Amino acid sequence: MNSFFALSPLLIIVFASLLVLLLDVFLKKENKNYLAYISLIFLVICGFICIKFWDKNYSYFNGNLILDNLSLFFIFILALATGFVILLSMKYISFQDVNYGEFYALLLLALSGVAIMLSSSDLLIIFLGLEVLSICSYALAGLKRTDEKSSEAAIKYFLLGSFATAFLVYGLALLYGSSHSTNISSIINFFVTESDLSIMALIGLGLVIIGFGFKIAVVPFHMWTPDVYQGAPTPITAFFSVVPKAVGFIVFLRIFTPYWKNALNTQAIFWILWVICVLTMVVGNLVALRQTNLKRILAYSSIAHAGYLLIAILARDNSSLVFYLTVYLFMNIGAFAAVIALSRKGKEYLELEDYAGIGFKYPWIGVTFSIFLLSLAGFPPTGGFLAKFYVFSTAVRQDLLPLVIIGVLASLISVFYYLRIIVYMYMKEPAREIEIAIENPALFLVLFFCLYGVLQLGLYPRNILVLINQAISSFF
Template identity: 40%
Template sequence: MGATLSAGALFRALAPELLLAAGAMVLLLATVWNPQSNEAAMAEGAEKTSTLTRFGVVLCLLVGLVVMIAWGDGVNGTPDQRIAGDGFRWAIDLVILLGTVLSLILLDAEHHRSAAFSPEVPVLMLLAATGMMVLAAARDLMFVFLGIELMSLAIYVLAGVNRRSARGAEAAVKYFLLGSVSSAFLLYGIALIYGATGSTRLVDIAQWVSTQQSLGPMFIVGIGLLLVGFGFKVAAAPFHLWTPDVYDGAPLPITAFMSACVKTAAFAVFARVMIEAMPGAAARWHSAMWWLAVVTMVAGNVFALSQKNLVRLLAYSSVAHAGYLLVTIVVASTAGTTALVFYAVSYTLATMGAFGVLIIINAGRDRSPTLDDIAGLWLVRPWLAVSMAVFLLAFMGMPLVGGMGFFAKWYLLQAALQASTPQTILAVIVVLSSVVSAAYYLSVISAMFMRPRPEGQPVPSTIPMAQSLITITCVLLLALGVYPTPMIELARRALPGTAASAGVPTTNGAPRLQAASLVR
């Protein structure tokens, strides 16, 4: 079942992840180094958190440089094909590192105002990012589980890291309990698939499926359990119930980190497993995935309509975007993976910018901002109002003023319509659900530009780091909306290693789906 995995080959293949983990461990040692008295240490705790956060940003940039060098040099994964070395992995790594850098900047900005974070918080974010990068590289179900647990354990703690907040404690407990359930589903699914195929390598599973006349019940149930487990991780309906409560209870920088980076990593591994290991079994999972995408889009947008709490609104918006991204897996083609990478970049930039605005508006309070807090923002902070409008219109996919958000939806629709089995109905549902989303995105924009400022409402004070992040993300979204070619070329290079090398039939580089069973 493949070559033996040597320590040297594993080290070379996981060099970026090991560098990030080693850097996080060094920073962890710095958090416990305390030569001063307890009182002096408490006085300098806030400054230490800020210093470690900035070191974390530098570390992520260094790891990003290593990733780009590895991508440019054509570094392969391990010889036994348990670790990927394809463009898809490197592109997802860069998106994760981008989101982590922006989240750390938001953390530093919030910490300067509220002093709510201990020095361990940036370390936990780096460890979570390490798990996400392992997920992007995994071509073996055991590495998938390892990456998910490394990511999840850190995120569970981060959700309740503000120990002064009862909401944060509630969010952490809910996330831990439901996350544990999803991990159990995932692990049972892996066990059943291993029992049916005799391997956890994606390439071996694909070969086994291609040689079977009919798939046994053990394998089919294993696929179902994987779908449930991944459904929890990507916040797909009906497995999304934890999302609004956890997003609302966690600190805003952590919510931004979960919304962008966790979603990117989870979708990357979800797409790789289904496209590389399960193309021959598409007739079994395609219908379930199709309905999962539809229900997620509809549920996210419908529940967002009634929200006045801006974090919960963005949480349901995140659920809707999970539905859009599920379309790229339903399509199961190279165009789908290209759309996934492009969409992930657009969504990360818009999410980080939007949460930057919320951090400034919230003024360090232990509650989520509402429509009343953002009302009349144009009158007192016009640049913030314009930037927030750009981010929301990017979520909606509005041409030009929504920047690259429009092209993210456009390439998603193109991938659905140009698939080997065109997903016309699914594309129509994407368009209609985007129209529904306009109602709640425009309600926020209307509150900023058309409602009067409530009497006595304080003017949001400026936070230089958050302001800089908002400006950069807004400019990038608009620039890539006018000239998206560089990002498109990058996304087109981000192709996963398909199961074609394992002998699975393909069509134009994409797994050939059994059309008779997939028509919708």
């Protein structure tokens, strides 16, 4: 249905960020928390609108903007993720000297880029949305201006991100040159009708995969990930590890669902993705074994998870992909929340040795962090287990047995480094005293929500699976 209402989620997010920018001028430094509350209120409104618009299929601008259930589901989920990140940052930004009002404004602008990308099937618009998201991300990564590592992260992310963008744009140009359209369905139609496969279009598609491969951090385009994740302020790292990845995979879903189904010859692209997928799982997990910095471990773990998600793309199974992304959001943000909990004014504890004895000293943080880690490793009864189970079982049904075997072996390796953190927390004597600021209700709220999400999705996923199936079916 053609309606102006289709713009409302995007408009609300942009309005919220502009309002935050405006109010920032009038607020004193100690009152910056109000900006967080305002952002949260607008995020709640945006989420409410997503629920209201369910099944309405609003569209605007000649179908350039389509709010189908899939985009609504993910705008809701990623607005939730942004809300979590804002809650996590409320204490953090005053502790770690990043207390700028623009912090929230940039987060919201990044979310608006996400909303743009999710609600369109035109690659040009997706590109513009990606740029909004990326430019906000570059600035957010460098917000800890007094910290060398943070500036390094910003520069690295900016250079490699622009490089990836160049690949993406070149790919888009080639696709446009061969199919005379930027719309995904017309581009896929070109692959259907063209009897002798055009090399130009194939290279274009390959370059688009590379461009998005940078954003979702798959091997061999993952080089920036550990440094950027380590240098960026920790709540922002949580944001990076979830949001761009989820959006990138949704774009992949929108491209590859019709591509697998209709294109004449999918072999070349299939095997390229297959190799990337195997490399991502193996390299991500193996390198994570040697890390001792918590943020770097989680960075490599997020690379490995991109590999498992690629299995879902290759197995042509959209619902398990969406379910995995949903679970991944809760468990990864939860894990980062636990990492953020171990900090006080001017100091963050990020080395593995700092975690010795945490489990007994701060039982709540210890228990929840352990559950998130077990979920990331894929133990029942957590959501992480079910997510992996769905992905692997559909892959077996699609005759991707070698991929599944590699995936299972890789996640066995991953058990080692996840459990090592738990072993440190419960079975090691603390080598040095650490002291953290325990009073942080917003953070504990996030821990609680993520714990609830991980367990709910692991024990009783029925409701959310019904929603996911509605979202997927609306997209065809």
